[in-house]
Structure formats: C-alpha cells, structure tokens
Amino acid sequence: MTRILLTGASGLIGRNAIGPLAARGYEVHAVSSRGVAGDPAAIWHRADLLDQSVVRTLVCKVRPSHLLHLAWIAEPGKYWTSVENLRWVMASLALFHAFADCGGRRVVAAGTCAEYEWRGGICSEQTTPLIPATPYGVYKHCLQLMLDTFCGQTGLSGAWGRIFSLYGPGEYPQRLIASAVRAVMEGREARCDNANLVRDYSHSADIAEALVALLESKLEGAVNIGSGQGVPLGELMQKIGSLLGSPELIKLNARLLAPGGEPEVLIADTARLNATGWKPHFDLDAGLANTIAWWRQQMEDS
Secondary structure (H helix, E strand, C coil), X not given: CEEEEEECCCCCCHHHHHHHHHHXXXXXXXXXXXXXXXXXXXXXXXXXXXXXXXXXXHHHHHCXXXXXXXXXXXXXXXXXXXXXXXXXXXXXHHHHHHHHHCCCCEEEEEEEHHHCCCCCEEECCCXXXXXXXXXXXXXXXXXXXXXXXXXXXXXXXXXXXXXXXEECCCCCCCCHHHHHHHHHHCCCCEEECECCCXXXXXXXXXXXXXXXXXXXXXXXXXXEECCCCCEEHHHXXXXXXXXXXXXXXXXXXXXXXXXXXXXXXXXXXXXHHHCXXXXXXXXXXXXXXXXXXXXXXXXXXX
C-alpha cells in the first residue's frame, strides 16, 4: 500500500481529499494541529508543522512515499498580509527536505491564483506573468520556485496546484458565499459591493479531487486548479438568493473599479489540469445547493 502524508487534513480542502486518496489505495496519514480527530479512513497525527523538529520526527516516523501539502495560514482578513506566511514558507521547506531525506518520491503542494499578475483575464501557467500583488501571493510563489529547484536538485517529482476561488461546507463563515448563505437564512440582507467582478469558483470537494488527480499524474510544475469558467459575483449572489427562496434579500452594487487593485476577471486556464482526466462533480448550482444544505443542518443543530 502506498503511504501518503496529508497536511492541512482538517481544512476545507484537506478533509475532502481523504476519501479520494483512500479510494485509490493510499494509506492516508492525516496531519492536523487541531487534534487527532476526523475521517476514520485516515490515520491521524496531531502536529505543529511550524515546529521544524516536529516535522522531521513525524516524516521519519511515517516515511511516506507521497506528500500532499495543503497546510497554511487561511484566516480571512489576515492571510493576505500576515508575516506568518513567511513562517509557512520556512516550515514547508523543512517539510520538503525531511520528505526527500526519508525516501519521499512525489509531492504536490497548494499554491494560489494570487501568484499571477492581477491584470485580469484567463490565467495561463505558461504565459501569464507571475507578479503577485499581495504578500500572500509573493510568499506562495517564492515557495513554488524553491520547490521546483529542490525537485531538480534531488530528483523528487513535484507539482504545484494554483488554486482559484473555492467554497463549500465548513468554510469560514466570513467568506463571501458562507456569509451570504447565513445572512439570507437568518432573514438578513446579503450585500455584494463588487457584483461586476468575475471569478472562477469551484466546490471544495472538486478542488480536492483535482489535487488528488494531479498527485496521481506525472505532471511537473505549476498546474491551475479551477473550473475554467467565470461567474460574476452578482450572479453568484442572486443564485444564492433564488436557491433560498429570498432573492429580495440580495443587494448588489457594481463598482466601476475593483477594490485593492484586484482584476475585473480572474479565470483559470485548465488545459494542464484537464490532461489528468479530472472532471468536476458539481456545477455551480449543485455546489451551492450542497453548501446551503450543510449550513441549514448546522443552523438546525445549533
């Protein structure tokens, strides 16, 4: 049985990756700083990956042949500018080094569309300039460059999944879709001041499946992880209102300019990802319905 170390296993993407990995025959060793709990299909390890001595001890104990590295700071309103991003760069480098030293063969790590120059449009791994506009994007892109170099020096096989916009059950309540769903379910107005912006949204389960497909492939380097389709945020919000039967609670305002230098349009070129054979399970309507059902259950249980 092939053994994999999955970091960020209790996160929005990580917990959706356990099932697909187990179904493909992996012995899944899931790492979380929140405690040993979760999907019984995995062997759980509680570890602080920011402690490099803990990282090496864990990796040498598990001795995985594969690594899916998703752990990173993700708190809304904080991760874009936090200096903690640098700590995650250093922790990730220590993880990659220990993985290679302990016999690891293939690594896939999570990147971000924020690595691209935000001039808008469809982002291609080969042609779109990599000029990040935020500290988060800078640190992620620097790590990708170092991982590529490290793989070249050690013979490690590695790929980098640049994740575009995502949503799904269990995401932070402050994020756009979760906050809108909660507001409408509580009978409150849900506002969107950037209704004209176009983004590439995918359900978190589909993102997880795509990363697993990338892990299973022989692709090296950066690969966009997204749907390849854009949706205006205003239309996205209106879908939420309609699915919840309260379209009048959606309040839109289309700004002429995107806030903070963000692009009007940000969509993934998915040609490289499509080469893995991956296909999404959820279209936008089905994904939103699934997410709404989860939040409804949470509110009923609370």
